[in-house]
Amino acid sequence: MNSQSIPIAVINPDAPASSLEAKQAPIDNGHAVYGKEGYFSHDYAQQEWDNVWSRSWLLAGANTDIPNVGDYFLFKLRHESFIIIRSDTGITAFYNVCPHRGARLLTQERGNRRVFTCPFHSWSFANDGALRSITDEATFQPEVIDHRPGLTQVRCEVFAGLIFITMDNDAPELISDIGLPDGYLENYRIEDMKVVRHVRSEWGSNWKVGVEAFYESYHLHAVHPETRGVMADLHVQYDLYPRGASRMIVPLGEPSPRHHDQLTVNEGLQMMLREVGIDADTFQGTAADVRRAMQAAKRERSARLGLDYERFTDGQLSDSWATGIFPNVQIGCHPEAVFLMRFIPHDTDPERFWYDTMTLMRPVDDPNYCPPGWMGLPEGTDVSGQSRPETETYLINEDPGLGLVLSQDAAFLPSVQEGMRSKAFKGQLWGEQEQRLRHFHVELERRLFNK
Ligand code: FES
Numbered sequence: 001m002n003s004q005s006i007p008i009a010v011i012n013p014d015a016p017a018s019s020l021e022a023k024q025a026p027i028d029n030g031h032a033v034y035g036k037e038g039y040f041s042h043d044y045a046q047q048e049w050d051n052v053w054s055r056s057w058l059l060a061g062a063n064t065d066i067p068n069v070g071d072y073f074l075f076k077l078r079h080e081s082f083i084i085i086r087s088d089t090g091i092t093a094f095y096n097v098c099p100h101r102g103a104r105l106l107t108q109e110r111g112n113r114r115v116f117t118c119p120f121h122s123w124s125f126a127n128d129g130a131l132r133s134i135t136d137e138a139t140f141q142p143e144v145i146d147h148r149p150g151l152t153q154v155r156c157e158v159f160a161g162l163i164f165i166t167m168d169n170d171a172p173e174l175i176s177d178i179g180l181p182d183g184y185l186e187n188y189r190i191e192d193m194k195v196v197r198h199v200r201s202e203w204g205s206n207w208k209v210g211v212e213a214f215y216e217s218y219h220l221h222a223v224h225p226e227t228r229g230v231m232a233d234l235h236v237q238y239d240l241y242p243r244g245a246s247r248m249i250v251p252l253g254e255p256s257p258r259h260h261d262q263l264t265v266n267e268g269l270q271m272m273l274r275e276v277g278i279d280a281d282t283f284q285g286t287a288a289d290v291r292r293a294m295q296a297a298k299r300e301r302s303a304r305l306g307l308d309y310e311r312f313t314d315g316q317l318s319d320s321w322a323t324g325i326f327p328n329v330q331i332g333c334h335p336e337a338v339f340l341m342r343f344i345p346h347d348t349d350p351e352r353f354w355y356d357t358m359t360l361m362r363p364v365d366d367p368n369y370c371p372p373g374w375m376g377l378p379e380g381t382d383v384s385g386q387s388r389p390e391t392e393t394y395l396i397n398e399d400p401g402l403g404l405v406l407s408q409d410a411a412f413l414p415s416v417q418e419g420m421r422s423k424a425f426k427g428q429l430w431g432e433q434e435q436r437l438r439h440f441h442v443e444l445e446r447r448l449f450n451k
């Protein structure tokens, strides 16, 4: 069967082809069933390390996290740790390792340094990586230190307010590797947003099981039945872009076609109305009117507060544009806030990963301005952007406190990981609601095996 004849939604059939909202031309990724070894095997994880993690551009963090010269944060990936710092010459990245005997220079996740002093023997380095001083230098044979060893730099680029690094000096320019159309991410002005929550939690599955669960809305009705009243899971538009990038547009404020009641403004819809400043008790419409009402309220709020929402389509005001960048990023894009997710492989165990999420919010001086409820921001969170919160870390089996939907995923995915181990399981059978998964795996294999 031709995949074009399979019913998959288009959010706005009238969107001009040049619009970021337009349905993209399909990409034929075939219909092969991929093997399952990649979810358990240490050899496969090593191959991913060598050919994907060591050679791809990786999202390290947000540039508003290091506003002042000397501000830094650490980005950890398996046994590597990187210092991302705003030096006198701009944002720069180094391996967090001392050239003397290999000690970690920094262990505190965030801070400000003009100079790095190694905690082992106190060699010091400028924040551009140059060697400043060697303790008791006269006790070294000159040949050992003649090359004046400094810190090893890592390629680092900023795009749309986000900082990426790559360990590969031969990797293509970041901009050509992202895969998304011009303006797509830039439109959200993430460079003006501040991290208001950062949660890192350990999950009991391979990192790809995490990516896959967040790349489709097919499981919503089953794993997250509460979403049926507020998310139109069968009206999701899936789009594939070059270099493994993809997105899905999930309409919010609209009941799922699977939901038994298409009229009542249920509790979830009432919450969404309140989020945009509409009095849910006196709201005149039915469930079918909520999404449009949310959009209109946001247009009105934008005009009142000078938010310049003219740059967004109506759909962008209400819906979640869940956007994937290869290999391990998904960004839930909304005008008020973006939710950055990174699926980070575990240091040693291919059957675990770190789910690292940051909520970045536009600081707006209005008490009713808030990110969408699905981001699970706890009541009372400081969204002023005045102070950068500490990263909350949760080990496996601890509830990451990310709200009901994400907790349901955290609890569910280990059973998928274990089930895939069964002799009976032969590989995943993806439908077209899961086309982003196939697209991700095609790109993964291309990079893994230099296809
Ligand atoms: S390992 Fe850094 S000074 Fe010795």
Ligand SMILES: [Fe+2]
Residues within 6 Å of the ligand: 213, 219, 223, 224, 405, 409
């Ligand atoms: Fe989920």
